[in-house]
Amino acid sequence: MTIQPYIINDVLPFPKNGSIGELKKLFNELILTHLPIEENGIYRGSISENDVRCFESSKQVGDYSYSLEEFFVRDSYNWLDILEAFAKNKTNIMPVLDEENNYLGYVELHDILNLFNSSPFLSEPGNIIVVENGIQDFSFSEISQIVESNGAKMYGAFISKIENDIAEITIKSSQSGINEIVQTFRRYGYNVVSDHQEDALNKELKERSKYLTKYLNI
Secondary structure, three states: OOOHHHOEOOOOOEEOOOEHHHHHHHHHHOOOOEEEEEEOOEEEEEEEHHHHOOOOOOOEHHHHHHHOEOOOEEOOOOHHHHHHHHHHHOOOEEEEEOOOOOEEEEEEHHHHHHHHHOOHHHHOOOEEEEEEEEOOOOOHHHHHHHHHOOOOOEEEEEEEEEEOOEEEEEEEEOOOOHHHHHHHHHHOOOEEOOOOHHHHHHHHHHHHHHHHHHHHOO
C-alpha cells in the first residue's frame, strides 16, 4: 500500500537560520510534536517542541543543531515500516524523503493508525488467541496450519513479546472453531495464555463430570 496519498505539505520545513522565537510561535499554532528543519533546501532533521520551549528565543535554530533528530521515512516504505518509525521516535509527524533525499512532505501518526485500524486484522470480527512457545519451537507456518486445519481463516499474527527465550504470539482468526483451535495449539505444545469463554466452559464441564463420577463411586 503506497503512502503517497497521505503525504502532507501544509507545513514547510523551518529554516535552520530561523529564530527560535518564530519557531515557538509556529508550535503555538500547531499540534505537532516536532517540526522539520532545512538548510539550503536540504532536510537536516526535526526538532521537538519540548526542546524548543527551553531554548532562548533570540537565538537561531542552528545554535542548537545538536538537538536535531534525524528521523525520516522513504516514500517507498510500507505503513508497517512507518508505524515502527513513529514508535521508535515518539513523534506524531514523520518527514518523508525520496531515494535522492529530497523532502516530499510528512505523514501524521493518526493517518497511519487509521490504516492499521482499517486492516482486516482489526476491522474484521474474529477471535484473538495469544499463545506462548520457545523462540526456536514455533513457526508461523505451523500456527497458520493449526488455525486453518480447524476451519478458520488467519487474519494475521505477530510476536507481541519475547522474554527469557519464550515468544508470545498474538493471532487473529475468523469466528469459528475457537475451542478446537485452542485444543490443537495445546496438543502442539503451545501454552495458550488468552482466556476463552468456550474453553472455560469445557473445563467447567469436565470438572463437574469428575465430581459426578467421584460421587457415583462413593
